[in-house]
Amino acid sequence: MDYRNLFDGIDDKIKLSNGVLLTPINFDNGATTPPLKSVTQIIYDNIKNYGPIARGVGFKGEYCTTMFNKARDIILDFFCVLDNDDYTVIYTKSDTEGLNALANVLIQDKDDMVLTTRMEHHANDLPFRRVAKMVYVEVDVLGRINIDDIEEELIKANGKIKVVTITGASNVTGYITPIHDIARLAHKYGAVIIVDGAQLIAHREVNLAGNSKDEEIDFLTFSAHKAYAPFGSGAIVGKKDYLNEEDPFLSGGGCVAGVFDERLIWTAVPEKYEAGTQNFFGAIAMAKALSDLKNIGFQNIEMHEKLLKDYIINSMKSIKNVIMYGDVDYTDDRIGVIPFNIKNRDYSEVSIKMATENAISLRSGKFCAHTYVYRLLGVSDSDAYRDVISGEYFYGMIRASLGLYNTKDEADIFLNELDQISNSRNSRRVRKHIGRIRF
Numbered sequence: 001m002d003y004r005n006l007f008d009g010i011d012d013k014i015k016l017s018n019g020v021l022l023t024p025i026n027f028d029n030g031a032t033t034p035p036l037k038s039v040t041q042i043i044y045d046n047i048k049n050y051g052p053i054a055r056g057v058g059f060k061g062e063y064c065t066t067m068f069n070k071a072r073d074i075i076l077d078f079f080c081v082l083d084n085d086d087y088t089v090i091y092t093k094s095d096t097e098g099l100n101a102l103a104n105v106l107i108q109d110k111d112d113m114v115l116t117t118r119m120e121h122h123a124n125d126l127p128f129r130r131v132a133k134m135v136y137v138e139v140d141v142l143g144r145i146n147i148d149d150i151e152e153e154l155i156k157a158n159g160k161i162k163v164v165t166i167t168g169a170s171n172v173t174g175y176i177t178p179i180h181d182i183a184r185l186a187h188k189y190g191a192v193i194i195v196d197g198a199q200l201i202a203h204r205e206v207n208l209a210g211n212s213k214d215e216e217i218d219f220l221t222f223s224a225h226k227a228y229a230p231f232g233s234g235a236i237v238g239k240k241d242y243l244n245e246e247d248p249f250l251s252g253g254g255c256v257a258g259v260f261d262e263r264l265i266w267t268a269v270p271e272k273y274e275a276g277t278q279n280f281f282g283a284i285a286m287a288k289a290l291s292d293l294k295n296i297g298f299q300n301i302e303m304h305e306k307l308l309k310d311y312i313i314n315s316m317k318s319i320k321n322v323i324m325y326g327d328v329d330y331t332d333d334r335i336g337v338i339p340f341n342i343k344n345r346d347y348s349e350v351s352i353k354m355a356t357e358n359a360i361s362l363r364s365g366k367f368c369a370h371t372y373v374y375r376l377l378g379v380s381d382s383d384a385y386r387d388v389i390s391g392e393y394f395y396g397m398i399r400a401s402l403g404l405y406n407t408k409d410e411a412d413i414f415l416n417e418l419d420q421i422s423n424s425r426n427s428r429r430v431r432k433h434i435g436r437i438r439f
Helices: 037-049 059-078 095-106 147-157 179-188 240-244 280-296 298-316 347-358 370-377 381-390 408-422
Strands: 087-092 113-117 133-137 161-167 192-196 219-223 234-239 256-259 264-266 322-324 337-342 363-365 397-401
Touching: 037 059, 037 280, 059 087, 059 234, 059 280, 087 095, 087 240, 095 161, 095 192, 095 219, 095 234, 095 240, 113 147, 133 147, 147 161, 147 179, 161 179, 179 192, 234 240, 280 298, 298 322, 298 337, 298 408, 337 347, 337 408, 347 363, 347 397, 347 408, 370 381, 370 397
Parallel strands: 113 133, 113 161, 161 192, 192 219
Antiparallel strands: 087 234, 219 234, 256 264, 322 337, 337 397, 363 397
C-alpha cells in the first residue's frame, strides 16, 4: 500500500543551491517525522476553540478539557491498557523530559542502583547518572545485548537495583529489545522497569500489560514527534501506585489541591505531575497520530517497513567500500535504522553531500548514543576522549532511518547516490569543515 497520501509536506519540492527543484527524501525519521494530514487537520479544526484546561468555566475551556482528557484514553488504548486501572498517562514535552521526571521521582537514595545498557540514548542514561549508582550491561560485537547478562547483574546486586531502564528499540542499530522478558527479570529481583519507547512505538505494537502480571511494563516514555505528530508533546504511560507515593518533578499551578502557610496537598495522579498550562494541541495531535497508527494496523506497518529495510540493507551489502554496523544477515529484530560509513570518506561530508546535491536527509555523528557508537566502531574510551578534547570529531557514522511513507523509489535514489559516492575516485577523509553535524 502507498501510505504517502496520509502525510503532509513530504512531496513539496525544495530548491537546491544549483537551482534544481527536487522532491526531498527524508531518511532521518529516527530524529523526527513529518505530520500525518489528519494530525495537521485536528490542529486546524481546534485552533478556534482553544481555551484553558481545567481552569475556569465556559465553552472553550470545557471543550479543551474534555478533548485533553479524552486523549489520555486514546493513548492508554494504543498501549492496550485502557481497561487496566493501574495505568495512567502523564503528559510531557518529550521523551527526555519523561525520563528525567522518572529518574527524579523513582530514585530517592543516591545509593540506589539503576541498571541500563551501553546501547542507550543519552536520554535514558544521563538522568539516572545524576541520582543513582549505575550498572551497565555490555553489548556484543554486533551491538546486541544478552538478557542473561541482565539477570547476572540483578543477582549480583542482591536487591539493590531499584530500576531497570532500557530502550525499546535502538536509535543507532534499530535492535528491538525483548521488553517483556526483561520485565519478568526486573520484577523477579524487586526492580521496576522503564522502557524508553521513543524509537519503538511508531514501528511495532506495544502491549504494556504483556501476557501476565510479571510481564507488565511499569513505565514507558515516548515523544510524539517520532510518531508523526511533531507538536512538542510526549508522555509517560505508567503505574499510578509508584507515582502517588512521591512528590512531583515540577510544581506550580494545577498540581495542588490546597496550599497553606505551612503545608500543601497534592492533587492525584496524573495532574500531580502536570504543573503549569499544558500543551493542548500537542496532546490532541499525539492522540490522533497514535489512533491512526493503530487503525492502519501494525502488521501492515511492520510488513511495509521490513520490506524496505531488508531491500536497502541487502543492496548496501553489495556496494563496494560501504561499511555497515550491526547484524546485516539476521535483521528480524531490527526496525528500519541503518548505520553505515564509506571507507575513506568523512561521515559528515557524505551526509552533507547527500543533502545538498540530492535532497536526501540522513543523520551523521554519534546520534546522542556516544558509548554505543564507540563500541560499534571499535574505539576505546580513551581514544574517543582524546578525539573530543582535540576537536577533531573523527569518529562517527551515517544513519538512514525509515518511516511508513518511505518508498522503494526513494531507496533506489539513495542507493544509486551511495554507490556513486563510495566508488568515486576523489574519496578522501576530511576532519574539519564548516557545517559538521556532530550530535
